Amino acid sequence: MTHKKTITLPPIIKTLLPKQLYGQRFLLQDKGHRNHIDIAADARIIGKSVITIRQGHDNQINIGEHGKFNKLKIDINGSHNRITIGEKVKFSGQLLIVGNHLHIHIGNHTTAIDCYILARDKSVTIGESCMISRGIEIRATDVHKVYDIDTNARVNNAHSDVILGDHIWVAANVTISKNVSIASGCIIAAGAFVNKPVETPNCMVAGTPAKIIRQNVRWER
Numbered sequence: 001m002t003h004k005k006t007i008t009l010p011p012i013i014k015t016l017l018p019k020q021l022y023g024q025r026f027l028l029q030d031k032g033h034r035n036h037i038d039i040a041a042d043a044r045i046i047g048k049s050v051i052t053i054r055q056g057h058d059n060q061i062n063i064g065e066h067g068k069f070n071k072l073k074i075d076i077n078g079s080h081n082r083i084t085i086g087e088k089v090k091f092s093g094q095l096l097i098v099g100n101h102l103h104i105h106i107g108n109h110t111t112a113i114d115c116y117i118l119a120r121d122k123s124v125t126i127g128e129s130c131m132i133s134r135g136i137e138i139r140a141t142d143v144h145k146v147y148d149i150d151t152n153a154r155v156n157n158a159h160s161d162v163i164l165g166d167h168i169w170v171a172a173n174v175t176i177s178k179n180v181s182i183a184s185g186c187i188i189a190a191g192a193f194v195n196k197p198v199e200t201p202n203c204m205v206a207g208t209p210a211k212i213i214r215q216n217v218r219w220e221r
Contacts, residue, residue: 032056032079040065040087047071047092056081056100064089064108078102081119086128091115093136107166112136118143121158127166127184131221135173138162142178165201169219187219 026045029052036059037051043063049072053059056079064087073094074083081097086108093115095104102119107128114134117124122140139162146156158178165184174188177195182188186198189206198205204214
């Protein structure tokens with residue numbers, strides 16, 4: 001097995017370790033404490049990739065073996081969070097966590113050209129062997145709150161994690177919203193806005209909002 005690097009940054013030497021241990025693969029900005037970063041030694045990281053921990057403690061970032069990353073930006077603002085990227089992942093984009101006890105997981109063999117993932121209020125999980133195109137937004141929250149005028153109750157709560165199954169093809173310029181789960185084998189057509197769970201596996205969805213337009217399909221790279 002390829003040797004991995006486990007890095008814990010004491011406050012005194014935070015500014016000294018990144019260039020030495022990361023070989024300038026990442027620009028590391030850690031303003032918290034007891035944060036752990038574990039990157040496979042053979043991970044290929046280019047294009048001014050950045051890890052930023054704005055505040056908080058006991059966060060964990062794990063990047064698996066044989067991955068390829070271009071302009072990868074990881075941003076954490078909170079404590080006890082976890083970002084896990086599996087083996088043989090190719091990813092370009094931004095992973096952002098705001099809050100505590102949240103996670104972003106990307107499964108083995110998944111690829112993404114230009115993807116923005118936000119875990120706030122709830123977490124985000126992407127399965128194995130997914131193909132994610134450019135201009136993709138996956139959000140576990142609406143960020144801004146909307147209230148009913150009469151009751152003052154919030155009407156856009158995030159009540160469940162965003163979960164994508166295995167072998168899902170997300171075409172260009174798709175937005176996946178809060179409370180969404182997508183069954184394995186599905187195809188999300190270009191420009192779709194997915195705001196409800198897609199529970200039928202191996203189907204194609206399209207439109208704004210997205211609806212199932214065909215079932216019993218399969219896709220190949």
